[in-house]
Amino acid sequence: MPDLVLSTSPAHQRHGSSIGQPLTRRDGVLKVTGEARYAADNHPPKLLHAVLAVSTIARGRVTFLDVEAAKRHPGVVEVMTSANRPALAEDPDAKTNPFMFRLDLLQNDEVRYAMQPIAVVIAETLEAATEGVALLAPRYDVQPARVGLDGGESFFPQAVGVGNPGAVHHGDVEAGLKAASKRVEAVYETPTQYHNAMEPHAIVVSWNGDKLSIDTPSQGLGMAVGRVAGLFGLNPANIHIRSPFLGGGFGSKGFIAGPQLLGILAAKLVDRPVKLVLRREHMYGPVGHRAPTRQTLRLGTDNDGGLTALAHHAKTVSSTFDDFFEPAADASHTLYAAPNISTSHEAVRVDTGTPLFMRAPGEATGSIALESAIDEMAIACGMDPLAFRLKNYAEVEPTSGKPFSSKALRACYAQGAERFGWSTRPLQPRQMRDEAGFLVGWGMGTATFPALMFQAEARAVIKRDGFGVMESGAHDMGQGAWTAFAQIAADGLGLDIDAVEFKAGTSDLPDAGIAGGSAHTATVGAAIHNAGAAVIAKLADLATNDEQSPLFGAGNAGVVARDGRLFRRDDEARSESYADILGRAGLAQVEARGNGAMDPAAAEDYAMHAHGAVFAEVKVDPELGQVRVTRMVGAFAAGRIVNPKLVQSQLYGGMIWGASFTLHEAAVMDHRSGRTMNANLAEYQVPVNADVMGLEAIMVDERDPHVNALGIKGVGEIGITGSAGAVANAVWHATGIRVRRFPIRIEDLMLPV
Amino acid sequence: DLELDDPRVTLLDLLRERLHLTGSKKGCDRGQCGACTVLVDGRRINSCLALAVSLDGADILTIEGVAHGEQLHPVQAAFIAHDGFQCGFCTPGQIMSAIGLIKEAQAGNDPERVREGMSGNLCRCGAYAGITEAVLEAEKAMLSAGERVPA
Numbered sequence: 001m002p003d004l005v006l007s008t009s010p011a012h013q014r015h016g017s018s019i020g021q022p023l024t025r026r027d028g029v030l031k032v033t034g035e036a037r038y039a040a041d042n043h044p045p046k047l048l049h050a051v052l053a054v055s056t057i058a059r060g061r062v063t064f065l066d067v068e069a070a071k072r073h074p075g076v077v078e079v080m081t082s083a084n085r086p087a088l089a090e091d092p093d094a095k096t097n098p099f100m101f102r103l104d105l106l107q108n109d110e111v112r113y114a115m116q117p118i119a120v121v122i123a124e125t126l127e128a129a130t131e132g133v134a135l136l137a138p139r140y141d142v143q144p145a146r147v148g149l150d151g152g153e154s155f156f157p158q159a160v161g162v163g164n165p166g167a168v169h170h171g172d173v174e175a176g177l178k179a180a181s182k183r184v185e186a187v188y189e190t191p192t193q194y195h196n197a198m199e200p201h202a203i204v205v206s207w208n209g210d211k212l213s214i215d216t217p218s219q220g221l222g223m224a225v226g227r228v229a230g231l232f233g234l235n236p237a238n239i240h241i242r243s244p245f246l247g248g249g250f251g252s253k254g255f256i257a258g259p260q261l262l263g264i265l266a267a268k269l270v271d272r273p274v275k276l277v278l279r280r281e282h283m284y285g286p287v288g289h290r291a292p293t294r295q296t297l298r299l300g301t302d303n304d305g306g307l308t309a310l311a312h313h314a315k316t317v318s319s320t321f322d323d324f325f326e327p328a329a330d331a332s333h334t335l336y337a338a339p340n341i342s343t344s345h346e347a348v349r350v351d352t353g354t355p356l357f358m359r360a361p362g363e364a365t366g367s368i369a370l371e372s373a374i375d376e377m378a379i380a381c382g383m384d385p386l387a388f389r390l391k392n393y394a395e396v397e398p399t400s401g402k403p404f405s406s407k408a409l410r411a412c413y414a415q416g417a418e419r420f421g422w423s424t425r426p427l428q429p430r431q432m433r434d435e436a437g438f439l440v441g442w443g444m445g446t447a448t449f450p451a452l453m454f455q456a457e458a459r460a461v462i463k464r465d466g467f468g469v470m471e472s473g474a475h476d477m478g479q480g481a482w483t484a485f486a487q488i489a490a491d492g493l494g495l496d497i498d499a500v501e502f503k504a505g506t507s508d509l510p511d512a513g514i515a516g517g518s519a520h521t522a523t524v525g526a527a528i529h530n531a532g533a534a535v536i537a538k539l540a541d542l543a544t545n546d547e548q549s550p551l552f553g554a555g556n557a558g559v560v561a562r563d564g565r566l567f568r569r570d571d572e573a574r575s576e577s578y579a580d581i582l583g584r585a586g587l588a589q590v591e592a593r594g595n596g597a598m599d600p601a602a603a604e605d606y607a608m609h610a611h612g613a614v615f616a617e618v619k620v621d622p623e624l625g626q627v628r629v630t631r632m633v634g635a636f637a638a639g640r641i642v643n644p645k646l647v648q649s650q651l652y653g654g655m656i657w658g659a660s661f662t663l664h665e666a667a668v669m670d671h672r673s674g675r676t677m678n679a680n681l682a683e684y685q686v687p688v689n690a691d692v693m694g695l696e697a698i699m700v701d702e703r704d705p706h707v708n709a710l711g712i713k714g715v716g717e718i719g720i721t722g723s724a725g726a727v728a729n730a731v732w733h734a735t736g737i738r739v740r741r742f743p744i745r746i747e748d749l750m751l752p753v
Numbered sequence: 754d755l756e757l758d759d760p761r762v763t764l765l766d767l768l769r770e771r772l773h774l775t776g777s778k779k780g781c782d783r784g785q786c787g788a789c790t791v792l793v794d795g796r797r798i799n800s801c802l803a804l805a806v807s808l809d810g811a812d813i814l815t816i817e818g819v820a821h822g823e824q825l826h827p828v829q830a831a832f833i834a835h836d837g838f839q840c841g842f843c844t845p846g847q848i849m850s851a852i853g854l855i856k857e858a859q860a861g862n863d864p865e866r867v868r869e870g871m872s873g874n875l876c877r878c879g880a881y882a883g884i885t886e887a888v889l890e891a892e893k894a895m896l897s898a899g900e901r902v903p904a
Binding site for chain 2: 024025027028029030031032033034035036037038040041043049125126127131196197198199200245246247248249250277279280477478479480645646648649650652653654655656657680681682686687688689690691692693695
């Protein structure tokens, strides 16, 4: 890692004060004035509107589409079906790597899930295109749909998530369970969930010969360009994608999806610019989702409450035509120090769109089951749930035996418990009531998420006027990339943040990899940091080799970059501004590039995870069974915090998703038709403002010298893990009822008065 | 005056696709998410549920008309100060809804009532805590500013 060495060598130290500041969002004014331009806000000249027609069956064939009726409708320009769809250079069903998902691009008349695109109507107006879709009146050859966790024959996937082994065995869980003095075995079910970003997937696309100009939200611009280039047989350099703002992604915009590619095909067919925006119901099929699970947890303890075994088995579903397996059981790899741990997965194939990464894939799903089971085990041992977790605290990663690169989880437990007032919690359930007579319950959960890094590149420039530019094609889906990366860039260049122009969000910039896995700030941040180090090194070379510079000969002593000047490290009275250095050298600017990636040696030696502890209070109406989360305190240790204001928002968002996992969201499937019955935002329930109160997030100090040069672990997903279990455990504590099928419903809690 | 050649055009689609006022957002197109909230004659509505032809002569205020030049509306400024958004997609609707709520003068300084009154506007990022704080602060700022204005 030569870049990392550069950044820590004495000659290239940079000081700055932007990292760590609670700056407000630099894109804030654009967003509150309506000026922030999302994909669907674009209107190139001669634009046509395209609307998807989607399947109302889950399995079978399209036998008839009334294309003539649609085309007769005033304003309709063309109807694209499998009969006239332009040719592609690559089979949409080809899969040459695990990140390549099979697509439904009208390659035939087969229907393999409900809401699958079956045609595209293109018209002069949105109204005409929408009416044209209705006029298609499709007819089908219908086959019985295979639905749900028992909808097919089980098999054991070799790999789950992204290349994780399908099963991991550490020690002998059966022996550990046999030796246990107390045991818990429980089965938990989690539902199908949909990302439901507020912004539906959208694309505005113009062809110009063999060049493509595209506005579409993307969490991975470089991969999107590659996918489009492959499918259309284009030179990647001829594809320009703009994605300055995403209206939320949560994983669903990690890969360019079928409907976006249909927009490109539609524009090609009619040879005019096209806008294609998904309707909300179209989001429940071709753009991914979190698969349902049924998880069996088996735990055993000795007489002192020490775990002797932890077995976590997860059953899930995938589509009939592609592979994505929710890695739910993997949540049990790292958290608790059982000498015997096994995790395993099985799956069935059903008639559904292919599941995909959804915020904390595996961790969120597995965590709610694991944290519920840990709670049940603590109760079986007669122990306080926090004391039980401390008793089984993992000093090293249990399944790998590796030390943690850092782990301030004890501090998270202590600070969270203190702030929440956990010590006064009665051990038994149904002990607390509020002044209105509602049952009050307190529960907790441990949060964890791996500290990942992908690949990213950044380009740094220092200009003769002393200002800096930092470029990386990074993605802001709401986490605050525009602000956090500008802060890292400012410190990396030794400049005030207002003296740095940060460019991101388009595919012509250096590839920033993918905004996912809570890894974007760490990965792109490291690239920016290293690009800054490299450009400062060039500047330092110019100055220390120039006899006219006050820094001449300081090469060995080293320089420090700060406030747009280089200072001699051992004599701060000797310094020179960037502008003067470049001016005398006769250069308009200096530039350099840097990369961000995990240090493989560090990853080999250490287990790298963020941690946290979440404490929740719920109030349950004893007569109606209605649950409200009234307080949540989360204490999280995630390495260096770049911007505490934005991180607090990220953590709150995660905690709300956790509460939603436990109490609100679920797609309900009609087992007869294989259709989602609540494919809309009223009946697919997500938390509203009235559901959210009493949130607190504590950022626990944690310095990690191993994860990356900046010590960043990432916070995008960890808030869900721990929170979901904490709310579920609080419901038990309030009511004495253990609900193991999520979300918890009112009817689960109808209590004998 | 605006010529409309199609009675099917909703107020939201008129704003977005024909007038290119794209601040108002479409999240669901059926009145479930609130991203398209605008004020019609001072009252907040979901513009996706209103046919444009039914609003002939109405006074319509969208997010584009809220700031005075560079000077942000107090609600806009408070949303930035309290980080009342992440991705920003629901934000124009949240702000229009907040301005409408403050006009309605039903919520007062009660956070519970503000949360209830803002619950027609979904935020999938979960910026609700900041939104509630922003609405309360903006309301306070507008009241005290109003007091300085002679009646």
